[in-house]
Amino acid sequence: MSTFLLRHGLVVRADTTFVGDVLVENGVIADVQDTISAPSGAHEIDATDCWIGPGFVDLHTHLREPGREESETVMSGSLAAAVGGYCAIVAMPNTEPALDNVALVAYVLERGAQCPIDVAVAGAVTQGRRGEKLAPIAEMAALGVRLFTDDGTGVQDPSLMRRALMYAKPLGVRLAQHCEDELLAGGGTMNEGALSSRLGLVGRPALAEELMVLRDIELVRLTGGAVHFMHLSTARSISLVVAARAEGLAVTCEVAPHHFTLDEGACEHFDPLFKVHPPLRTPSDVAALRHALISGAVDAVATDHAPHAPELKDLPFDEAPAGMLGLEHAASLTYEALGAQTCAPTQFFNLLSRAPARIAQLRAGDSRLKLSAHGGALHVGDDANLVIFDPQQRWTVRRDEMLSRSTNTPYDGRAMFGRVRATLARGQLIVENGVLT
């Protein structure tokens, strides 16, 4: 079935909304009107009291293929993403081995092409993500890679980062940085502060993040390049980016739901589920991030979805790997952070879809990579990547019900506000009533 009529929802365009119908035929939006009479054979989906907007785009997904398929595969991660309302995800390159060459990138893209949603790939900036020599960025760019990062760690060497910016600039690709000075973060496992000191856990100071944000802003100024700052976690990091943006520098930033919903206090009981890099910060950082989401200081919400199989995660706190699941609850947490009932639908879709699609250069799609267009304004003829979000629905996270291959969610048992009801990717209905079709 390839004809769908989305009935009577709030159609969310870039700046405006109206209640109407959306007709999807042959993979594209065929019509958008106040009322559309159903063509014969159309599958009608009631979207009354729901929002119809562009499918979400995640700038920051860890799929564990190749290397850690017991934690996540390209397919399992993309299904988890679909349930979370995502129609496109950008796979991070910190697999084993790292995605630092054309062959490995092509392998993941091929896997992605078999998934119901679009899977784009971020390439590594440096060979093996070791931070020593540049990876073949131009070759990967020629294949269609638009985002490069050593995520997991940032590029530590400032002269190498400078060179990467200079090399990337004429290629039209963007560098994305995990900002933490590892020498200053020094093997730390949670936010540095009174709590880490009491618990005897080595801290990762906020300054380790902020120094690298500041360094990279200055390198952008020096080179004229562009940097996307990933998962910023402190109030000061956001202020630095806001100031740089005001100066006209080409910087963008994302925040992750766990950084605007959880604070370092969650580490009190040494539960490795709450271990993440950058770490959960102070309550005042959390408040600042929420404020930044609402004020528009932040470009995008990205999940940093980081699955870890139980045997990897269930270790002493300092031995456990960092990271937590994100894809399946990011939209609900964003809706809540934007004020739930007072959440503006346009802002919601800007943060989850339009801005990330722009940053990942997925607005136009890429026929070579068989990637469709994302983050559009629901115009006739657009690729039909759509999500129906029900702002009224309440639900509870159950770790055993996650579609990810892993269960390391920090939100097990938490009540959520608003839920993805349906996801249409490339014109196909992937998720209906919150479950895979």
Add this chain to the structure above:
Amino acid sequence: MIDTIRGENLLSLDNLSRTAIIEVLDVAESFVEVNQRAIKKVPALKGRVVASLFFEESTRTRLSFETAAKRLSADVLSLAVASSSVKKGESLRDTIATIDALGIDAVVMRHQSSGASLQVSRYVPHVHVINAGDGLHQHPTQGLLDVFTVRQVLCERHGTTGTESGGELFDGLHVLIVGDVRHSRVARSDIAAYVALGAHVRVAAPGTLLPDDIENWPVSVADDFDDALEWADVVGLLRLQSERGSGSYVPSLGEFTVTYGLTLERARRLRPTTLIMHPGPMNRGVEIDSRVADLPSALITRQVANGVPIRMAVLYLTVAGSPKESTL
């Protein structure tokens, strides 16, 4: 805050009230006498099984816990980690599950990771978990035996008994803790115990070996080490934790000794009543001069001896729950 460890775990001294600490000290005092008998054994934990799990090296803590358990007539399961399946990659969770499957009432655990005993207590909620040192976090029985030792000596001087004095001899007592506070689980437990009992605690260390948030700790920081030594009624030295990278926090061990070591010269300037303590193992010649360690005012071997009654008390209170005089 809890007011008794009866039937509980003992994971940290952070959440123990003065009442809870004094209870342990008083029960330990009754066990001192047992250790002086020709037959050093009571049936208090007869038929109970205590597992001893040391993932990190230990001499005194392990021996004194196992001695304590045996003197209470418990059966001891002792895992030699170096020759166990841990070396084959068995996880902490599986190791605990395996030992638990053999039937145990308590596990005494040391681990290099902060919080490991708390995690284990979640894996086996029906077993009493006693933290014998976790990473940089806590070493509760060391804190308890340190305050027990101080109380014992002060009581002898005042011609009273510990049980009679309760915690009053700690009121206003000047305790100076010296050295690697940042990396020390002993410091965290000692400070909690001394402060709960009403002592004034001051710390002296190079700036790098103080915790970053020392202003949040219930202690003052000594401006001048030599002045602080004169101020102190008790000097608690800490081992420089080279295995935790403390070496790079000071320019050299020699400079540490010159600036914060308890040298013979400094020891001579202490008031004669000042007590010198060290949790061991000592780096003789680094944080303490070898001759100072052997002075009569140094309580180091007494601390070790008191490890047994304190750990008997902790095992007894946590495992047996309520004390019955008849079983003693």
